[in-house]
Amino acid sequence: MTGSNMTLDQILIEAFALMFLYATPFLFAALGEVFVQRSGVLNLGVEGMMLMGAFSAIYTVSEKGLGQEPLVGLLVAIITGGLLGLAMAVVSVTFKAEQGISGIGFTLFGLGLSSLLFKTLAGGVMTAQGRGFGALSIPVLSDIPIIGDIFFNQNVLVYVAFALVPISVWLLNKTSWGLKIRAVGQNPAAADAMGVNVNRVRYSTVILGGILAGVAGASLSIAVTPIFQENMTAGRGFIAVALVYFGGWSPWRVMAGALLFSIANNLQIWAQILNLRIGGTAIPPNLLIMAPYILTIAVLVFARQRKRLEPAALTKPFERGEN
Numbered sequence: 001m002t003g004s005n006m007t008l009d010q011i012l013i014e015a016f017a018l019m020f021l022y023a024t025p026f027l028f029a030a031l032g033e034v035f036v037q038r039s040g041v042l043n044l045g046v047e048g049m050m051l052m053g054a055f056s057a058i059y060t061v062s063e064k065g066l067g068q069e070p071l072v073g074l075l076v077a078i079i080t081g082g083l084l085g086l087a088m089a090v091v092s093v094t095f096k097a098e099q100g101i102s103g104i105g106f107t108l109f110g111l112g113l114s115s116l117l118f119k120t121l122a123g124g125v126m127t128a129q130g131r132g133f134g135a136l137s138i139p140v141l142s143d144i145p146i147i148g149d150i151f152f153n154q155n156v157l158v159y160v161a162f163a164l165v166p167i168s169v170w171l172l173n174k175t176s177w178g179l180k181i182r183a184v185g186q187n188p189a190a191a192d193a194m195g196v197n198v199n200r201v202r203y204s205t206v207i208l209g210g211i212l213a214g215v216a217g218a219s220l221s222i223a224v225t226p227i228f229q230e231n232m233t234a235g236r237g238f239i240a241v242a243l244v245y246f247g248g249w250s251p252w253r254v255m256a257g258a259l260l261f262s263i264a265n266n267l268q269i270w271a272q273i274l275n276l277r278i279g280g281t282a283i284p285p286n287l288l289i290m291a292p293y294i295l296t297i298a299v300l301v302f303a304r305q306r307k308r309l310e311p312a313a314l315t316k317p318f319e320r321g322e323n
Helices: 008-038 046-061 070-094 099-122 147-151 156-174 176-186 188-193 198-224 236-246 251-265 267-274 285-289 291-309
Strands: 135-137 153-155
Touching: 008 046, 008 147, 008 153, 008 156, 008 176, 008 198, 008 236, 008 251, 046 070, 046 099, 046 198, 046 236, 070 099, 070 198, 147 153, 153 156, 156 176, 156 198, 156 251, 176 188, 176 198, 188 198, 198 236, 236 251, 236 291, 251 267, 251 291, 285 291
Parallel strands: none
Antiparallel strands: 135 153
């Protein structure tokens, strides 16, 4: 990826381009979780939904699976994530189960089922090489020196993920649906008194969160790293949840956090580029692999300072007639 014949400028351009590419799964999953949490529901099942989205997408497009086009794989991942989001809504909103525990249950379900299906249906390495989403250069813009290579020579899912940021801001702040989401997340009883169907709003956000988690998984398996392996998300779903707290439930700050975590997730590349050393010795790779998880812990500690920004009804089931 960073061959010896490349200049430092070329290496830096590629590294920055990869920063946006690897931020894509984080961004899809975290934006979905923003909507879920703003309505008062906590979905810790994002990891499992991402895994199922990743498997369903790559199985659809790979030659060991159905051999379909990447758009079909993406559609299957959307349906898979939506169904898991619907199931999560039934458990959390209708049955009012404890949201943290039920979310962990969905994560374990996604991990177990994706592993079982992988072993049963694939029986070995399953790749989307040559059948996933490749780079899509935007005419004229991609020809701009440096900027064009970084921003405008990405795959289509990168463009969609970053376009969703202003769209999410508009939906939450400028539409009646967004107003209902914010009202339900702050005071569901008052929203209900004003004629808002609290459960319907929460169902819509949890299903949307599931869909975007499925797309996040698909972006990982058929766009970022065109191969599937067991537990390939490696905690990215939990990091996405942490990003929502880090970003104070703001899509713009969540995007900034996704880029930060993308750098941390690829710190090995950056360490090689910047020649980072400790006492003249190269930093051990295993220490660099720990970076995103250490950063996640730091983010959660930092997030305690943003408690005032948290939706007041987050994790609290709504029962009509209760205050």
